[in-house]
Amino acid sequence: MAQTPRPTHPLSRQSEGLQNEGIAEAWAFTAEHRQRTTFFFDFDGVLSPVTDDPDASQPVPSVLGVLEKLATVVQRVAIVSARPVSFLRSRFSSLEGVDLYGLYGLEVWHEGEVVTEPAALPWVPAMAELAERAKTELPGDVLVEYKRLSVALHYRTAPQRAGEVERWGHEQAEAKGLRIQAGRMVVELKPPVDQDKGMVITEGVRDAGCAWYFGDDMSDIKAFDALRAREAVDPSFFGVAVAVANPETGAEVSSAADLTLDSPGAVAQFLAEGLERF
Known part of the structure; x- marks a missing residue:
């Protein structure tokens, strides 16, 4: 059997027809190289709708079965999230063979074990103190997680409260040597440890073909x-x-991507349809 040609990249979004053709080529390439393919997913907004209360977030019902099936046909499936590993495990405990990266990769659940980045551990007391100060100093309608x-x-x-929260966060980051991660109506303060989703992916695709x-x-x-950088050094x-x-x-996120899906439900459907090509 002739090997599936590498799709032209990036996928075209100029018209629906070209986009669909590119997606078909991408799935064909993926199926051909499934044994060296990894799928990475964020959690909030990708596998679960974003909720007012972060603790209430749940994956869309159809996604669990899709991820479970996906994990049986490709080399690796991983969730890379700002959530702690403990939270991710509570939502995906039924899945086997899915790696969990929590807190942008500061925590990793792999083969039944949690591994925490050693450089971040000394910051646990400081983050606990910061959370208590935030609850005291910020208005009560700001949710401190x-x-x-x-x-x-x-x-x-x-x-x-956006401006007030952002000012307070940046003041604390400067005073305590922390780092800021901006997001969807959230300001997050993190230890000054070199770890982010890009670094997770850079390491995760080191031996991957897709x-x-x-x-x-x-x-x-x-x-x-990180995906683009890998392509640049490995055609x-x-x-x-x-x-x-x-x-x-x-x-801004869509402009950096190859294609855009409408919702977490659309992600589950897109994967289910793609799996039919394997």
């Missing part, structure tokens, strides 16, 4: 960039960057 190795300040239910990344927010653009590698639409940061 403590994640052990980061603190997220959500203003989704109080958009008028990789897909599904993301919806600013932190996911670094993951898209035989094929990466597909998929954005999921959102009303806050969607335009």
Whole structure:
């Protein structure tokens, strides 16, 4: 059997017909190289709708079965999220063979074990203290999410607080030597440790022949960039960057992607349809 040719990249979004043709080629290439293919997914906004209460977020019902099937036909499936591994495990405990990267890769669940980046551990007390200060100093309608190795300040239910939250976050980051990660109506403070989604993907595709990344927010653009960087040094590698639409940061994320899907439900459907090609 002749090997499936490498698709022209990036996938064209100039017209529906060209887009569909490019998607078909990408799936054909993926099926041909399934044993060296990895699928990476963000959680919030990709596998789950974004909710006012982060603790209430759940994957869309159809996605669990799709991921389980996907994990049996490709080399690797991984979820790369700003959520802690403990949260991700509570949502995906039924899945076997799916790796979990929490807190932008500061935590990793692989083969039944959690591994935490050693350089981040000394910052746990400082992040706990910061979370308590945020609850005291910021208005009560700002939701403070403590994640052990980061603190997220959500203003989704109080958009008028955006400027106040951003100022407070940047002041704390400067005073304590922390890093800021902006997102969809959230400001997150993290330890000054070199770790982000782009670095996770760079390492994760080192030995891959094909990789897909599904993301919806600013932190996911670094993951898209990692796919591009791998293609630049290895012309035989094929990466597909998929954005999921959102009303806050969607335009910038979509402009960095090869194609855009409408919602987490559309992601599950897209995968299910793609799996029919295997």
